Amino acid sequence: MNAPFPEPARKDGPRSLHQRILADIEGAILSGAWPPGTQIPFEQDLAARYGCSRMTVNKVMTRLVAAGLIERRRKAGTFVRHPHSRSAILEVVDVRREVEGLGLPYGFEILRRVLRRSTEAEGARLGLDAPVDLVEIASRHFAARHPFCLEERLISLKAVPEAAAESFGDLPPGAWLSARVPWSTAEHRIRAVGADAPVAAALMVPRGTPCLRIERRTWSAREPITLVFITYPGERHELVARFAPG
Amino acid sequence: MNAPFPEPARKDGPRSLHQRILADIEGAILSGAWPPGTQIPFEQDLAARYGCSRMTVNKVMTRLVAAGLIERRRKAGTFVRHPHSRSAILEVVDVRREVEGLGLPYGFEILRRVLRRSTEAEGARLGLDAPVDLVEIASRHFAARHPFCLEERLISLKAVPEAAAESFGDLPPGAWLSARVPWSTAEHRIRAVGADAPVAAALMVPRGTPCLRIERRTWSAREPITLVFITYPGERHELVARFAPG
DNA sequence: GAGTGGTCTAGACCACGAT
DNA sequence: TCGTGGTCTAGACCACTCA
Secondary structure: OEOOOOOOOOOOOOOOHHHHHHHHHHHHHHOOOOOOOOEEOOHHHHHHHHOOOHHHHHHHHHHHHHOOOEEEEOOOEEEEOOOOOOOHHHHOOOHHHHHHHOOOOEEEEEEEEEEEEOOHHHHHHHOOOOOOEEEEEEEEEEEOOEEEEEEEEEEEOOOOHHHHHOOOOOOOHHHHHHOOOOOOEEEEEEEEEEOOHHHHHHHOOOOOOEEEEEEEEEEEOOEEEEEEEEEEEOOOOOEEEEEOOO | OEOOOOOOOOOOOOOOHHHHHHHHHHHHHHOOOOOOOOEEOOHHHHHHHHOOOHHHHHHHHHHHHHOOOEEEEOOOEEEEOOOOOOOHHHHOOOHHHHHHHOOOOEEEEEEEEEEEEOOHHHHHHHOOOOOOEEEEEEEEEEEOOEEEEEEEEEEEOOOOHHHHHOOOOOOOHHHHHHOOOOOOEEEEEEEEEEOOHHHHHHHOOOOOOEEEEEEEEEEEOOEEEEEEEEEEEOOOOOEEEEEOOO
């Protein structure tokens, strides 16, 4: 879990030294070259490597801590943080926590799991140039034995080959992915929809019931990882986000 | 538009010097003591004021720039930035831009405007200890002469006394507020709802139509500013947010 | 106890841009 | 032109925490 020095990112671009160091380290983390838990070289070593003073490296590290990409412990060193969310809107992907946060027992069930090639429409949604192999997983999350939400997910096997061999019997795909794959960008699209027949059946509500539907796409350095639709039944479910300006 | 030195925030708390400086300046901006456009004292003056080196002040300023609270121009100085949004989820409050971004002509109409005292339920929602005077405004936004969304808003006159005299005939309340009041925290709650009778009438859709409803609350340094519900009809409307980890 | 990060200094030179 | 921010140095001391 130790990292060598980061590969210099691009020769062009960054004017200042600390911007270059920042780009190198950020690149190593977001590309997956330094997966979560990796120990980053010490400030002194990085300073020597870049031929600069410790202060310059420290400024970069301070920014990375503020950005939530790394955590630091005195004497122990600096480590790549595990993926995390910044707002409740993002935490929705960990449905288990959401349910348990309500004080309800959590349940989980796989409805469908298929290995196949991406269709043209999916390729467009995922921003693909050419079709890729993927896993399609439909699953249901329960709270106190009642359907809580429906999850329909595609995982690109080009980005995450291990997903082909995973049954997701124990760990829901969202949690499995977030523990394994670092991501650089995510996009949410949130809509109100009326339940169509399959959704109504899965969630056990009348057809036409207003549902909150979240589409989430995740990339790692331009490579699409996953596309997921999560559908919550009825008017009770709320998505909450808190912000500060900047 | 020039600022004196910032008032020290609290005597307790912040351990390190640059944390104290950060808290002071951030406090001055978010409290409204330094409104947008205010010129902040020069680095050298702040360093002298706090009895520290310029480097220490600079570290704070760099963080404030990264946070988007200030902008800096060589030779000119450092200024408090005008309020801005970080994601499309926040930009939703400027419905006009949203509509014009679709290439459609924008329209706006006030349905109701009432000066009154807050009810108990509203006080709870706003996090008030005691009732306050407020303005209640219902308005409708149009795209290409079709109802685009319904806006139901409360503005606290304790936080924004000028709102009592404002008719909102020209400028929608959202735009009026964001140009005037700095905010420190906002909270969104997003739900799917079926249109009830008044909503169905205002948006000209059948009752029960799934609608996306956003509740947005905004505070300035613990003082509630506004509570607004925005309801979009049907399944076509999407809320989009893009994130990077950290 | 020793090594790490946390913080800070008192300078320095440069580039930009307002005047 | 020349004052401002942008960047960087080569040290320093301290506190925490792991071994």
